[in-house]
Amino acid sequence: MKKQYDVIVVGSGGAGMIAAITAKKLGFDVLLLEKLSSLGAKLKATGGGKCNLTNTLSKDDFMNSFGRNGKFMMKAINMLDKNDLREFFSSIGVQTDTKDGFRIFPVTHNSSTIISALQKELERLEIDILCDCKVDRLLCDNEKITGVQTQKGNFEAPHIIIATGGLGFPMLGANGDGYEFAKELGHKVTDLYPAMLPVYVKETWVANCTADTIAKAIVRIDLKKAKKLKAVGDLIFTSKGLRGPVILDFSREITPLLEKYDEVPLLINMVKGKSEDEIFQHLKKQGTLKPDVNVVELLSTLLPVSVSKELCLQVKANLDKKFKDQDGQIRNDLVKIVANTPFTVTDSVGFKKAMITRGGVSLKEIDPNTMQSKIVEGLYFCGEVMDLDGPCGGYNLQWSFSSGYLAGHLNK
Structure with a gap:
């Protein structure tokens, strides 16, 4: 040569x-x-x-x-x-x-x-x-x-x-x-x-939702200096964390913060941006149309059943009761967690799979x-x-x- x-x-x-x-x-x-x-x-x-x-x-x-x-x-x-x-x-x-x-x-x-x-x-x-x-x-x-x-x-x-x-x-x-x-x-x-990669979260309940994809999820970072950052796209749960296009795209913002803070809190709206008031009105209306369903079944008009069940468990709702029969504080907590579901990113897969x-x-x-x-x-x-x-x-x-x-x- x-x-x-x-x-x-x-x-x-x-x-x-x-x-x-x-x-x-x-x-x-x-x-x-x-x-x-x-x-x-x-x-x-x-x-x-x-x-x-x-x-x-x-x-x-x-x-x-x-x-x-x-x-x-x-x-x-x-x-x-x-x-x-x-x-x-x-x-x-x-x-x-x-x-x-x-x-x-x-x-x-x-x-x-x-x-x-x-x-x-x-x-x-x-x-x-x-x-x-x-x-x-x-x-x-x-x-x-x-x-x-x-x-x-x-x-x-x-x-x-x-x-x-x-x-x-x-x-x-x-x-x-x-x-x-x-x-x-x-x-x-x-x-x-590392960017364009899945992340690991502290919340273990995600492992029960791996069969479902959330369309048009809105992801934000719950840190004062990063409040303006957000991403929209499909969200997928894994056995230990989150992935999907919205996480792959947003990970470039998360990984530098992980290095600085060790943990990065996220808030994810999984109901296409609906506000707390819109969520409450939706559940109230669906409760009238479907008076015999329990709280999980009612919430599943907004989210997959697996996710609905886990969010109900997070706020200690009685899964057998209807939404309207839950304690008032639990109803409020459920609406809040649906509008802004908290996750805590603890790590990423790093450059190994970035x-x-x-x-x-x-x-x-x-x-x-x-x-x-x-x-x-x-x-x-x-x-x-x-x-x-x-x-x-x-x-x-x-x-x-x-x-x-x-x-x-x-x-x-």
């Missing part, structure tokens, strides 16, 4: 592979390095193995979903948006669909389809690929990139694209080496936290028009290694592909 290239791409996730393909199509001589024995390991796990590529949001709505840093991706998204991405995959033999009108998947709903197609395109373009090759450090001279030092020798190139991902799923190769490369060359890396990393290389030190470092000439970043993460639903993978595509242009 040669020792000199125009560009070396470090990491073979979605961002790295599309960066290598883009650079090669523009006439650059490319080397793709991967420390594992095969390409796209983490990509294989994306979207539960179904590979949610992107979604149907407009460009503005898509960027706004990333919060205040969303505008950083404007040039990348304008160069490769959802339609461009679908056309690209169609050109390499992958058709896509959107059965729910929002999330876009390969029609096979299998991430192996995406990995296989990208690998075939890399091979068709005759891009040099070296697996089982860990990069130890980046080589730099007078603030200009000159190459990489690896366990298989040094390789020279005036352009290096870092596409190493974050810290999530270490069994799939994530170890944060991209952050270390950046710091060694003078870049700031913000605090790193789909995304919150934090990364500071965006202030990266040119959004090229993805090139503002500190080191010839150094580029793309994908999760940067301080930019979005919710679940195809956001992060679209960003990986778009940023990789832009980085692959190398200012050309």
Whole structure:
């Protein structure tokens, strides 16, 4: 294998592979390095193995979903948006669909389809690929990139694209080496936290509700400094905690607080935002329409039976009595706990199963028009290694592909 290239791409996730393909199509001589024995390991796990590529949001709505840093991706998204991405995959033999009108998947709903197609395109373009090759450090001279030092020798190139991902799923190769490369060359890396992951809670009753999903649950953090934070989406109970899209999205706000407070109190409205008064009026009306049902059966007009029973037990309601026959304080407590069900997050699954990393290389030190470092000439970043993460639903993978595509242009 040669020792000199125009560009070396470090990491073979979605961002790295599309960066290598883009650079090669523009006439650059490319080397793709991967420390594992095969390409796209983490990509294989994306979207539960179904590979949610992107979604149907407009460009503005898509960027706004990333919060205040969303505008950083404007040039990348304008160069490769959802339609461009679908056309690209169609050109390499992958058709896509959107059965729910929002999330876009390969029609096979299998991430192996995406990995296989990208690998075939890399091979068709005759891009040099070296697996089982860990990069130890980046080589730099007078603030200009000159190459990489690896366990298989040094390789020279005036352009290096870092596409190493974050810290999530270490069994799939994530170890944060991209952050270390950046710091060694003078870049700031913000605090790193696991995101898009389930959480554990103190409340043991959740184990009795694992068969049910709560639609459009509203989750808030019950801490003074986090009162304004909230998320809406489907909630799923696990044997030891909470998951589902709403928790996966909101976990990026929870994990930094866990580090600070050890426990994070949540309040969850599981009745589509109904207020205490609306809940009381609903129960009163249903009690009139169904005068013979007990309190659990009545509450199950709002919530699954399993959850209704557990909430009744939490306020010490008599399960055999009707709602109107309960003690007045118990009726009030039941309405309150339905409107704002308390949970106490005690831990998360951590980076071991975190789909995304919150934090990364500071965006202030990266040119959004090229993805090139503002500190080191010839150094580029793309994908999760940067301080930019979005919710679940195809956001992060679209960003990986778009940023990789832009980085692959190398200012050309």
